[in-house]
Amino acid sequence: MTTEAGEILRVSDLRTYFPVRSHGLIPHVVGQVKAVDGVSFTVGSAETLGLVGESGSGKTTVARSVLMLVRPTGGEIVIDGQEITHLSSKALMPMRRKAQMIFQDPYNALNPRHTVGGIIGAPYRIQGIQPPGGVRTAVQALMERVGLNPEHYNRYPNEFSGGQRQRIGIARAIALRPKLIVCDEPVSALDVSIQAQIINLLRDLQHEFGLSYLFVAHDLAVVRQISHRVAVMYLGHLMEMAPRNTIYAAPLHPYTHSLLSAVPIPDPVLQKGRSRIMLEGDLPSPINPPSGCVFRTRCFQAQERCSVEVPPLVELEPGHYVACHFPVATLPAGVGIARDVLETEPGVSASGLQPAGGQVSSAQLDSLPADDRPDSTPLRPQERVRRSR
Amino acid sequence: MLTLIETAAPTTFWLATGAFILWITAGISLGIFAALNHGHWPDRLVMGISLVGYSLPSFFIGLVLIFFVILQFGWLPFPSYISPFDNPFQFLQTMILPWIVLAVLNTAFYMRLTRNQVLETFNEDYVRTARAKGLPERTVVVKHALRAGLTPIVTAAGMDLAYLLGGAIITESIFSLPGLGALAVSSVLESDLPLIAGITLVTATIVIVANLVVDLLYAVVDPRVRLA
Amino acid sequence: MTTSGGPTENPFLEIKDLAVAFPTEDGLVRAVEGVSLSIERGRTLAIVGESGSGKSVTAQAIMGLIDRKSAKMTGEIWLDGQELVGMPADELQALRGGKVAMIFQDPMSSLHPFYRVGSQITEAINAHRKMGAKAARAIALDMLRRVGIPAADRRIDDYPHQLSGGMRQRVMIAMALINAPELLIADEPTTALDVTVQAQILELIASLQGEFGITVIMITHDLGIVADVADEVAVMYGGRIVEVAPTGVLYAQPEMPYTLGLLSSIPRMDRELSERLEPIPGNPPSPISLPPGCVFQPRCTYSDRVAAGACLNVRPELLETSAGHLVRCHLPAEERRQISRDVLNVLAGGS
Known part of the structure; x- marks a missing residue:
């Protein structure tokens, strides 16, 4: 129930399940969606933990559970030394001063009938705090800090662009000087030229106020830009967690490799010389997840053991946690975006695009020169047609 | 008590059904017509009519119609209810005015509802896809836009019919039709508790059954709500 | 790429001085102005820009999807010797889904929720050639297999909501390709999809392009996707094309x-x-x-x-x-x- 020094958030074995109800004549619970199933991590003081995953990975549910916007089914959440999962809504009020949230959609997250001043000042009123100099002065200072014109205090959200609305959301979140801000896809609804403005703003605020971020996003390049450490989720489970440079340059989990190889790089020479690890099929149903490792149905490393035994998240190197029975240390050159890609001659090891015919197969690693295959961890792509629905 | 309800129910049934057919036909077709001419004068005209219809209370329309059509010009005899099986012609003569009175408000409402629903679906991505496939405009409108746009109207229509089946108090009173609404009024005036309870029970049952029917019907129209 | 030869006399698609404006209550929205472009057959042109840059309106103009009653459209669009801006509505309709096909950003909302995917595809077939229901279904099934839908013989009777996002976009691609189009316009085809699914869809489009020799216009905001798929790039901003270059040149020497x-x-x-x-x-x-x-x-x-x-x-x-x-x-x-x-x-x- 305690946090170590410098730790702002500790999440232990977090589980958040949603009941699945049948909508027949007599509604009844027919199953559970295990949106988050046993996730543990910490966020340090003034640190950003990036939480990445695709839709259905449970990353957004983690974000909401951490702030008790959805009630977790089990596990512990400790914010700044206080366990909060057992608190009533009322008892959570003081906690909300310490932890705030920034939402994805700046169009729907702001009440269109409230003025900007009202929105940013709401935390003061709700918490009954009188900032020095009054709410209006404090709010206008916040507006100035996030790059809004303080004279727009009485305007309504629809008079602002997407980027400016996200600044409003950020000003509201930092109003109470929280220690932790949970950012749920804060830039994914914004245009690229605006994204950079918001990312820089978040970074500056972190330096200025010593904020900790739990930064939930699907864009791996954005997460790399802002995070100190990165955690990768898949189907409710943590797959891998490591310091930023480790996860992007030397990932160990096959899923992380697949994700990184799938992101197209904005450099035609490099990009056209890369090949991807293709994930077969679709995400399995979270109502009926695969036995053993949840990723095994789409994994190029999967073996017998993976369907039987759930791989625990273990620390393979200092600070580098991996949940996999058969971690992959190095991929053949040309696959993924590990740093060595930059050093190899572009195009040399390219296996090129998938053959025509539309059948997207698993990793086409067969076609790579044998020399490029790592010795220690053989890659054996397997023909698989398993596909959970 | 049962006998009373049994004799009153058919009157209400015919009244509600006739009005229902009238308002659905008029409301939906005028609504579609307005949507197809969105922003032009037919649209504004239809919306204007809708506003007027919406604003007129039914007892006012009823009294005006009785005054002119029956009393002043004598186009129709004074209503006196008779079963359609006994004398279809007299039945129609009696019911036409009540039907109109009862349908006016709902027609106005359905014109508006239909127009907005259809306009909304015109902006749907799947309507654009239908055009991108090279389908004729008529197919795009009827099969893709209208089918989706009219579906929510099923729900509203079913419920509105159900409420009417429980008795249209004002219309029945104005035209002295011996229906459930009129029966309810007289039972209240005479403090006939068992009868009040009986009518309430019948009305409630109709609404619940209608709810169920509407839900099932919706599942037929929209595959997304079908049971897995 | 099927053709990479020198410039032919007339490009496959040539847009000259296209302008599209929509009158609104707030004023005239000049969505696109002075857009000129050309693409050779079999190549991939990426149009890149942010929201409001006019890239999607340009695509819809080529597709003949701009409502001529409400919008003002001027300029010329020449597709393989035919001019599209002044083309009668019925000829344009025959072109849509025939010679020119389009896929959209959100495959969930782009498929009609009430109809089975098979019937949505056969509807596209019947819009352009008349054939029996059985033959059309066989063609649809074959196309679903070619776009990599597993158990296509069962999936063909599914409703869109029963499929995953990636599968829905495959259905959209199957529907677009069903009448062997020569030009495929892909308007942000992977923006609504996860990155691993995006990789699948991009590879699918590339392989089908090679197989059928289709010319592709890829509308996107993602410079990574541009680098991945495009031969040439047009950058749009404020309704205008501000830079056009071969992909390698655009990234190496943007001006x-x-x-x-x-x-x-x-x-x-x-x-x-x-x-x-x-x-x-x-x-x-x-x-x-x-x-x-x-x-x-x-x-x-x-x-x-x-x-x-x-x-x-x-x-x-x-x-x-x-x-x-x-x-x-x-x-x-x-x-x-x-x-x-x-x-x-x-x-x-x-x-």
Whole structure:
């Protein structure tokens, strides 16, 4: 129930399940969606933990559970030394001063009938705090800090662009000087030229106020830009967690490799010389997840053991946690975006695009020169047609 | 008590059904017509009519119609209810005015509802896809836009019919039709508790059954709500 | 790529001075102005831009999806010798889904929720050629298999909501390809999809393009996708094309300050991390009140280098700076190239 020094958030074995109800004549619970199933991590003081995953990975549910916007089914959440999962809504009020949230959609997250001043000042009123100099002065200072014109205090959200609305959301979140801000896809609804403005703003605020971020996003390049450490989720489970440079340059989990190889790089020479690890099929149903490792149905490393035994998240190197029975240390050159890609001659090891015919197969690693295959961890792509629905 | 309800129910049934057919036909077709001419004068005209219809209370329309059509010009005899099986012609003569009175408000409402629903679906991505496939405009409108746009109207229509089946108090009173609404009024005036309870029970049952029917019907129209 | 030969006399698709405007209550929305483009058969052109840049409206104009009653459209669109802007509605309708096909951003909302995917595809077949229900279904099934839908014989009777996002986009692609189009317009086809699914869909489009020899217009905001798929790139901003170049040239020697700004503002995984990103200051212009001079001028950090305030008052032309490389900018070519070299050097880790 305690946090170590410098730790702002500790999440232990977090589980958040949603009941699945049948909508027949007599509604009844027919199953559970295990949106988050046993996730543990910490966020340090003034640190950003990036939480990445695709839709259905449970990353957004983690974000909401951490702030008790959805009630977790089990596990512990400790914010700044206080366990909060057992608190009533009322008892959570003081906690909300310490932890705030920034939402994805700046169009729907702001009440269109409230003025900007009202929105940013709401935390003061709700918490009954009188900032020095009054709410209006404090709010206008916040507006100035996030790059809004303080004279727009009485305007309504629809008079602002997407980027400016996200600044409003950020000003509201930092109003109470929280220690932790949970950012749920804060830039994914914004245009690229605006994204950079918001990312820089978040970074500056972190330096200025010593904020900790739990930064939930699907864009791996954005997460790399802002995070100190990165955690990768898949189907409710943590797959891998490591310091930023480790996860992007030397990932160990096959899923992380697949994700990184799938992101197209904005450099035609490099990009056209890369090949991807293709994930077969679709995400399995979270109502009926695969036995053993949840990723095994789409994994190029999967073996017998993976369907039987759930791989625990273990620390393979200092600070580098991996949940996999058969971690992959190095991929053949040309696959993924590990740093060595930059050093190899572009195009040399390219296996090129998938053959025509539309059948997207698993990793086409067969076609790579044998020399490029790592010795220690053989890659054996397997023909698989398993596909959970 | 049962006998009373049994004799009153058919009157209400015919009244509600006739009005229902009238308002659905008029409301939906005028609504579609307005949507197809969105922003032009037919649209504004239809919306204007809708506003007027919406604003007129039914007892006012009823009294005006009785005054002119029956009393002043004598186009129709004074209503006196008779079963359609006994004398279809007299039945129609009696019911036409009540039907109109009862349908006016709902027609106005359905014109508006239909127009907005259809306009909304015109902006749907799947309507654009239908055009991108090279389908004729008529197919795009009827099969893709209208089918989706009219579906929510099923729900509203079913419920509105159900409420009417429980008795249209004002219309029945104005035209002295011996229906459930009129029966309810007289039972209240005479403090006939068992009868009040009986009518309430019948009305409630109709609404619940209608709810169920509407839900099932919706599942037929929209595959997304079908049971897995 | 099936053809990569020299320029033919008439490009497969040529757009000349296209303008599309929508009258609204707030004023005339000039969505697209003075757009000129050409693509050779079998190649992939990417149109890249942010929201409001006019890229989707351009695509819909080529597709004949602009409502002629409500919008004002001028200019010429020549597709394989046929002019589309002045084409009668019925001929345009025959072209849509036939010679030209389109896929959209959100495969969930782009498929009709009430009809089975099979019947939505056979409907597309029947719009262009008459055949029996059985034959049409067989063709649809074959196409579903070719786009990589597992158990296609069962999936063909599914409703869209029963499929995953990736599968729905495959259905959309099958539907688009069912009448063997020569031009496929893909409007942000992977934006609504996860990155691993995006990889599947991009590879699918590329392989089908090779198989059928289709010309592809890829509309996107993602410079990574452009680098992945495009032969040529047109960058749009404020309803205009501001730069056109072969893909390699655009990334290696971009000349328009907006293109440079885009390349500098995106976080990238293939470079050393820089502490801060270099965003483009300000916000995109409103298409109702565009700046009188260069539409990018209010956000451009180099416009003060141009004499006599030309950027403020004079709309620049889209001019060729080298073979196949067109730029809409008042800056002298030499100065643009110097700026470009400097900025790219810093980006490449020289900071």
